[in-house]
Amino acid sequence: KKSLGQRIVDELKHYYHGFRLLWIDTKIAARMLWRILHGNTLSRRERRQFLRICADLFRLVPFLVFLVVPFMEFLLPVALKLFPNMLPSTFETKSKKEERLKKELRVKLELAKFLQDTIEEMALKNKAAKG
Numbered sequence: 784k785k786s787l788g789q790r791i792v793d794e795l796k797h798y799y800h801g802f803r804l805l806w807i808d809t810k811i812a813a814r815m816l817w818r819i820l821h822g823n824t825l826s827r828r829e830r831r832q833f834l835r836i837c838a839d840l841f842r843l844v845p846f847l848v849f850l851v852v853p854f855m856e857f858l859l860p861v862a863l864k865l866f867p868n869m870l871p872s873t874f875e876t877k878s879k880k881e882e883r884l885k886k887e888l889r890v891k892l893e894l895a896k897f898l899q900d901t902i903e904e905m906a907l908k909n910k911a912a913k914g
Contacts, residue, residue, distance in 0.1 A: 797874070797876070798874070800873075801870075801871070801873045801874035802873075804873035805839060805840075805843070805871055805873045805874075808836045808839065808873060809836065809840065811832070811836065812832075812833055812836040812837065812840075815829060815832075815833045816833075835872060838872075839871035839872050839873065840871070842868070842869060842870065842871050843871055845869060846869060846870060846871070849862065
């Protein structure tokens with residue numbers, strides 16, 4: 784178990800790296816916006832990245848309230864428990880990211896199983912109708 788000082792240092796590093804990545808993403812989004820305004824089109828991957836970055840910037844607005852108002856940062860863990868998607872994606876930890884990916888995979892597998900069952904059922908109905 785880490786000491787309190789080490790946990791604080793780790794959190795500060797986490798937020799530093801999160802803001803740094805958000806700044807880099809913002810510069811990339813500004814270049815993409817410049818390309819859009821000059822009539823160029825974005826690829827599918829670039830469009831998805833642009834939308835993700837814009838969503839992160841909009842999520843940052845309520846997060847900044849916690850940083851600007853004095854002593855409000857102590858309520859940040861409570862707010863994150865109530866609103867888990869409030870933080871931009873650059874502040875996501877590895878465990879949270881893995882948990883989200885596992886959940887998405889589980890949903891995709893359930894959907895694939897449902898579609899497979901539906902196709903099998905349709906095949907049986909067609910076979911019965913022809914037979």
